[in-house]
Amino acid sequence: MNxxxxxxxxxYDASKYERPSVTSDILLxxxxxxxxxxYRKLKKKYFSILLVKRNTHPFKDMWCLPGGFVKNxxxxxxxxxxxxxxETNLDNVYLEQLYTFDDINRDPRTRVISVSYMGLVDKNKLxxxxxxxxxxxxxxxxxDEKSIHITxxxxxxxxxxxxxxxxxxxxxxxxxxxxxxxxxxxFDHAKVIVCGMERLKNKISYTDIxxxxxGEYFTLGELQQVYEIILGKKLLDPAFRRxxxxxxxxxxxxxxxxxxxxxxxFKYKKK
Amino acid sequence: MNxxxxxxxxxYDASKYERPSVTSDILLxxxxxxxxxxYRKLKKKYFSILLVKRNTHPFKDMWCLPGGFVKNxxxxxxxxxxxxxxETNLDNVYLEQLYTFDDINRDPRTRVISVSYMGLVDKNKLxxxxxxxxxxxxxxxxxDEKSIHITxxxxxxxxxxxxxxxxxxxxxxxxxxxxxxxxxxxFDHAKVIVCGMERLKNKISYTDIxxxxxGEYFTLGELQQVYEIILGKKLLDPAFRRxxxxxxxxxxxxxxxxxxxxxxxFKYKKK
DNA sequence: TGAATAGTGTCTGTGAGACAATATTAT
DNA sequence: ATAATATTGTCTCACAGACACTATTCA
Numbered sequence: 001m002n003x004x005x006x007x008x009x010x011x012y013d014a015s016k017y018e019r020p021s022v023t024s025d026i027l028l029x030x031x032x033x034x035x036x037x038x039y040r041k042l043k044k045k046y047f048s049i050l051l052v053k054r055n056t057h058p059f060k061d062m063w064c065l066p067g068g069f070v071k072n073x074x075x076x077x078x079x080x081x082x083x084x085x086x087e088t089n090l091d092n093v094y095l096e097q098l099y100t101f102d103d104i105n106r107d108p109r110t111r112v113i114s115v116s117y118m119g120l121v122d123k124n125k126l127x128x129x130x131x132x133x134x135x136x137x138x139x140x141x142x143x144d145e146k147s148i149h150i151t152x153x154x155x156x157x158x159x160x161x162x163x164x165x166x167x168x169x170x171x172x173x174x175x176x177x178x179x180x181x182x183x184x185x186x187f188d189h190a191k192v193i194v195c196g197m198e199r200l201k202n203k204i205s206y207t208d209i210x211x212x213x214x215g216e217y218f219t220l221g222e223l224q225q226v227y228e229i230i231l232g233k234k235l236l237d238p239a240f241r242r243x244x245x246x247x248x249x250x251x252x253x254x255x256x257x258x259x260x261x262x263x264x265x266f267k268y269k270k271k
Numbered sequence: 272m273n274x275x276x277x278x279x280x281x282x283y284d285a286s287k288y289e290r291p292s293v294t295s296d297i298l299l300x301x302x303x304x305x306x307x308x309x310y311r312k313l314k315k316k317y318f319s320i321l322l323v324k325r326n327t328h329p330f331k332d333m334w335c336l337p338g339g340f341v342k343n344x345x346x347x348x349x350x351x352x353x354x355x356x357x358e359t360n361l362d363n364v365y366l367e368q369l370y371t372f373d374d375i376n377r378d379p380r381t382r383v384i385s386v387s388y389m390g391l392v393d394k395n396k397l398x399x400x401x402x403x404x405x406x407x408x409x410x411x412x413x414x415d416e417k418s419i420h421i422t423x424x425x426x427x428x429x430x431x432x433x434x435x436x437x438x439x440x441x442x443x444x445x446x447x448x449x450x451x452x453x454x455x456x457x458f459d460h461a462k463v464i465v466c467g468m469e470r471l472k473n474k475i476s477y478t479d480i481x482x483x484x485x486g487e488y489f490t491l492g493e494l495q496q497v498y499e500i501i502l503g504k505k506l507l508d509p510a511f512r513r514x515x516x517x518x519x520x521x522x523x524x525x526x527x528x529x530x531x532x533x534x535x536x537f538k539y540k541k542k
Numbered sequence: 543t544g545a546a547t548a549g550t551g552t553c554t555g556t557g558a559g560a561c562a563a564t565a566t567t568a569t
Numbered sequence: 570a571t572a573a574t575a576t577t578g579t580c581t582c583a584c585a586g587a588c589a590c591t592a593t594t595c596a
Contacts, residue, residue, distance in 0.1 A: 309572090310573095311572055311573040312572095312573070313574075490574095490575085491575080491576090508574095508575080508577095509576085509577075509578085509579095512576080529574075530573065530574085531573040531574040531575075532573085532574055532575045533575080534575060534576090535576090
């Protein structure tokens with residue numbers, strides 16, 4: 001018996017056939033319109049996510065991300081798309097793998113590893129075919145030194161949680177997230193939400209993924225609003241227009257009737 | 272029976288108890304010294320990865336990344352560290368989750384989902400306790416329009432593969448990798464290697480992870496060499512020094528005996 | 543006319559790319 | 570002296586931040 005074989009037996013034999021359950025969870029982002037406080041002003045925009053109310057144990061009556069078990073005949077992304085279709089009737093959504101969450105006790109029933117996906121949609125393209133237990137929540141996020149305070153609101157119910165953020169190693173940009181306060185988010189989904197928000201915040205500036213959240217035609221003001229709610233800060237108009245210029249294409253359409261100067265509608269321009 | 276429950280039953284019931292196997296695979300990067308072709312010149316550096324020769328089926332006699340099954344009592348990262356320890360005797364390695372690979376037929380035995388980790392080490396800190404079936408391979412990478420040609424060499428054996436790279440969606444930076452040619456890499460590990468190389472290439476410029484591959488003391492020339500082999504291109508000295516300046520700290524040590532002007536040794540400076 | 547957004551012009555400072563110049567060592 | 574790397578200086582260009590200014594609409 002060689003040393004390799006010895007190590008193999010020593011380390012793997014006892015548990016070789018243990019198999020965790022694997023789920024695919026989807027963090028679906030969109031932008032919602034708020035009310036128009038004044039006929040001259042633009043409608044306020046909100047950053048929002050889709051949650052599902054649990055009606056079975058565990059975490060009964062709490063909210064969670066749409067998700068479900070992965071079949072052996074599908075990839076985790078295929079599972080995500082199947083689940084999304086079944087809960088929101090949405091097809092052809094932009095999806096990217098976010099992170100694999102695997103805390104040993106994240107699900108009280110059994111060992112469950114969750115491969116999470118981040119999705120972006122234009123909520124307005126969605127026909128109103130959400131099932132009754134699914135709902136869009138507007139996000140309010142406040143970040144200080146070490147923690148992130150999130151409030152989610154669907155007009156009916158408010159969910160709040162606080163996540164503590166710690167750098168995993170001094171050399172990297174990876175964070176460890178710990179849930180400090182949480183009333184109504186099931187599983188470790190509060191962490192998934194924060195992780196996805198950070199991913200989106202980063203990627204919005206070096207990819208074109210934001211256009212997956214836009215309709216076909218949009219004004220640069222609307223596009224800027226979306227950047228601003230995702231980044232959580234105001235941007236300067238000329239700088240924004242310079243940066244975005246190469247990614248959009250002017251159309252001959254114009255948005256009028258807004259109580260102020262009309263705005264040219266733009267389209268996404270693939271490079 | 273409400274629509275939610277109906278959907279639940281329709282979609283999940285049949286396969287609810289299917290459980291895939293889950294493995295954790297580690298892509299361990301380091302830098303190796305080559306020969307000194309001339310007493311004045313610096314030693315050439317190579318970018319290298321650790322592979323293990325398979326001595327059982329499937330893929331017997333091919334090479335793969337160190338990896339193994341995840342136990343239900345450990346996270347995938349804990350599994351990665353346990354496996355690394357058992358195969359290389361390495362502790363306290365920098366590790367970050369890379370991606371979860373889940374093609375349905377990536378393992379001919381059964382459905383296996385692999386959560387891959389990328390690790391960075393200074394090969395010289397490693398005592399020579401690699402098991403006989405593990406070996407460091409130097410990487411040569413050539414990239415053109417649409418494909419990446421990789422050659423791996425451990426001084427004894429050469430592995431070659433070609434990966435075709437296609438953008439997954441027009442709005443993003445995510446690629447789909449297809450193995451076009453491959454003689455000796457087991458499973459889908461050729462894809463994992465390419466995926467990790469791209470991740471490292473990106474992150475080297477906006478994090479400090481490269482210092483996990485360096486010894487405690489190094490010259491700026493050596494550090495620049497490491498950047499150059501990872502990025503696959505020459506950098507200009509003054510620009511490199513400007514960028515790196517805030518991350519390193521001058522020491523009073525000096526490297527002499529090189530056939531040219533001696534060089535100050537630097538240390539990593541945490542911010 | 544006034545309040546609001548749309549859209550443009552321009553100044554300034556920062557920082558990367560490029561190249562030049564100087565310093566120091568072993569043979 | 571020479572070949573090699575080490576280290577610094579500086580010019581220029583691109584571009585982001587900042588602010589000012591003009592344009593246009595509806596009540």
